[in-house]
Amino acid sequence: MAIHERSLVDPERVLRKERLVIDGIDVSGDWNLIILPRVIEDYDLSFLDEVLEQPEGKTILQCYQCSYCTASCPVHNYWDERYNPRHFIHLARLGLIDELQKRADVMWRCVSCHKCTHRCPKGVLVEEVLKAILRVMAKRGIIEEYPSKKFDKFFLESVYEYGRIEDGELLFGWIEKQGYQVVKDPILKKPIPFMGGVPEWLKQLAVKPIKSMNIGFLILNAKHMLFHPRTKNWNRFKQVLRKVMEEEGVFTH
Amino acid sequence: MAKSVLVVGGGPAGLAAARTLGKLGIPTILVEKEQKLGGRPVLEDYHTLIPRKMTPQQVIGPFIEEVQNNPNVEVKLGVELEACEGEAPSFKVKLSNGEEHEVGAIVVATGFQHFDAKRKGELGYGIYPDVITNLELEQMFSREGKLYRPSNGQLPKRVAFVFCVGSRDRQLGVTNVHCCRYGCALSGLQGTEIREKYPDVDVFCYYMDVRTYGTWEYPFYWAPQEKYGVRYVRGRIAEITYNPQDGRLRVKHEDTIVQRPAEVPMDLVVLVLGMEPSEGTKKVAKILGLAQDPDSQFLVPAEDSGSNIISNKPGVFIAGACKGPIDIESSLAEGEAAGAEAATFIGAKVSA
Numbered sequence: 038m039a040i041h042e043r044s045l046v047d048p049e050r051v052l053r054k055e056r057l058v059i060d061g062i063d064v065s066g067d068w069n070l071i072i073l074p075r076v077i078e079d080y081d082l083s084f085l086d087e088v089l090e091q092p093e094g095k096t097i098l099q100c101y102q103c104s105y106c107t108a109s110c111p112v113h114n115y116w117d118e119r120y121n122p123r124h125f126i127h128l129a130r131l132g133l134i135d136e137l138q139k140r141a142d143v144m145w146r147c148v149s150c151h152k153c154t155h156r157c158p159k160g161v162l163v164e165e166v167l168k169a170i171l172r173v174m175a176k177r178g179i180i181e182e183y184p185s186k187k188f189d190k191f192f193l194e195s196v197y198e199y200g201r202i203e204d205g206e207l208l209f210g211w212i213e214k215q216g217y218q219v220v221k222d223p224i225l226k227k228p229i230p231f232m233g234g235v236p237e238w239l240k241q242l243a244v245k246p247i248k249s250m251n252i253g254f255l256i257l258n259a260k261h262m263l264f265h266p267r268t269k270n271w272n273r274f275k276q277v278l279r280k281v282m283e284e285e286g287v288f289t290h
Numbered sequence: 291m292a293k294s295v296l297v298v299g300g301g302p303a304g305l306a307a308a309r310t311l312g313k314l315g316i317p318t319i320l321v322e323k324e325q326k327l328g329g330r331p332v333l334e335d336y337h338t339l340i341p342r343k344m345t346p347q348q349v350i351g352p353f354i355e356e357v358q359n360n361p362n363v364e365v366k367l368g369v370e371l372e373a374c375e376g377e378a379p380s381f382k383v384k385l386s387n388g389e390e391h392e393v394g395a396i397v398v399a400t401g402f403q404h405f406d407a408k409r410k411g412e413l414g415y416g417i418y419p420d421v422i423t424n425l426e427l428e429q430m431f432s433r434e435g436k437l438y439r440p441s442n443g444q445l446p447k448r449v450a451f452v453f454c455v456g457s458r459d460r461q462l463g464v465t466n467v468h469c470c471r472y473g474c475a476l477s478g479l480q481g482t483e484i485r486e487k488y489p490d491v492d493v494f495c496y497y498m499d500v501r502t503y504g505t506w507e508y509p510f511y512w513a514p515q516e517k518y519g520v521r522y523v524r525g526r527i528a529e530i531t532y533n534p535q536d537g538r539l540r541v542k543h544e545d546t547i548v549q550r551p552a553e554v555p556m557d558l559v560v561l562v563l564g565m566e567p568s569e570g571t572k573k574v575a576k577i578l579g580l581a582q583d584p585d586s587q588f589l590v591p592a593e594d595s596g597s598n599i600i601s602n603k604p605g606v607f608i609a610g611a612c613k614g615p616i617d618i619e620s621s622l623a624e625g626e627a628a629g630a631e632a633a634t635f636i637g638a639k640v641s642a
Contacts, residue, residue: 077552082492098515098516124547124548130521131521131523131545136550
């Protein structure tokens with residue numbers, strides 16, 4: 038049996054088998070095609086509880102679905118309409134897990150421009166709330182850890198350890214975090230620039246700014262890559278930072 | 291020229307009118323069909339009134355007391371207006387107890403009645419015990435002080451409010467096209483009361499749009515949602531069914547935001563009832579020849595007046611819910627205005 042308006046039926050709801058035998062009777066053919074209903078049968082209300090447990094998720098209840106955020110969102114407007122912060126909030130509040138899962142591939146695409154947060158008439162910290170939703174989804178295993186988070190984590194680790202970031206280390210260290218083969222020097226175990234399996238396009242991308250640097254700055258950078266400087270008195274700040282992060286439950290290590 | 295005023299109806303608007311007239315020293319006759327003053331909120335044991343969150347006793351109690359203690363006001367309980375002859379400023383009125391009086395002005399405050407939820411058969415009211423009206427929920431709070439499922443007496447895990455039952459509905463004919471005006475706010479308040487007392491009970495409001503107008507926006511929409519976690523889902527409930535396997539109800543609707551049909555389990559469903567003109571309002575309109583809205587049958591003010599308490603008939607003033615859905619404080623204010631207007635109409639002079 039043909040499905041009319043096939044585009045309106047989600048492929049995952051169509052069950053079809055080439056050969057099907059039920060109770061010894063061969064029912065192969067068009068009649069064994071089943072379209073699963075798209076009726077929402079229940080809410081998973083514990084999802085919202087978990088979002089509210091996250092420090093970033095506290096303002097999710099303030100949303101009244103006006104869509105000021107989505108209308109402002111560059112990702113929604115210029116990249117993919119499936120990225121819709123207002124909609125994600127609605128889905129999270131009712132716990133419509135299958136709908137969230139359907140959008141898992143776009144949900145980490147936020148560019149953190151914070152237009153949504155600045156404009157929200159209800160004071161929802163939209164960008165933070167979405168991060169909280171993502172975290173609960175990750176905890177439940179319904180979204181993969183998104184690539185940009187690897188960079189966030191590396192960035193945070195660097196600041197946490199030294200009180201500052203080092204451009205060279207951030208660039209080449211991140212290349213390593215992305216899974217490319219990087220050659221390290223035998224003594225300090227630091228990645229050697231442009232060695233190993235770094236792809237050509239990435240090399241060219243890195244060479245461009247290096248070429249235009251003055252030699253003194255280049256040497257400084259190289260030195261800092263080898264011997265990472267630490268912000269003065271950082272250890273004291275670090276202890277405070279650790280305490281705050283632990284109290285707020287955002288410790289990511 | 292007669293110097294007394296007849297007030298028809300002993301609810302909030304009628305009481306406020308009679309109180310004002312009595313205080314001005316004008317002989318006033320207050321007729322009330324029921325055996326008790328106070329109108330719907332008192333007769334039907336409302337729990338909390340919007341927007342002040344006070345009980346009917348707190349709000350209407352002082353009005354009843356003042357009216358009863360004022361020697362200028364003659365209260366006649368169990369009495370209706372039967373007939374009226376003559377024009378202003380000398381109406382000859384006949385009451386159902388056989389009395390006849392001559393009055394200079396009439397204040398009509400005959401009020402509303404609740405929509406009969408059985409008329410929306412698809413919502414299962416009267417069929418499933420766990421489908422109740424918001425009036426019954428009020429009485430559950432005020433008379434029994436607890437929330438429970440009528441079918442088994444236990445605390446529900448989930449409560450759904452179904453907005454606009456008997457309002458904004460052309461299917462019922464032209465009579466119920468108007469908005470009930472109080473339903474969104476009362477549901478927000480009832481949801482808050484439930485969540486305050488039973489934090490584990492999840493509350494859902496199924497709405498088309500939320501009309502908590504003016505200063506009601508924060509206390510009856512934002513606060514229930516932000517502070518008490520009442521959930522709002524956009525979509526009108528089209529059908530309520532019962533699942534014998536788990537003994538729970540199913541509310542059938544489309545979640546218009548997700549654009550998917552839904553049949554979600556609920557333990558208690560509360561129908562938010564619309565307002566209709568009371569039988570008394572329709573009857574009094576015929577006796578006095580007052581203009582009615584051709585659709586809803588509510589009384590309408592005079593076309594050439596900007597005031598909404600001036601009727602089409604000189605000497606007759608209309609106040610409160612007989613003109614359409616209204617909240618308590620506006621009803622009281624209109625009663626007071628109509629009382630003062632009637633006093634000036636009969637030419638009463640206030641002695642210094």
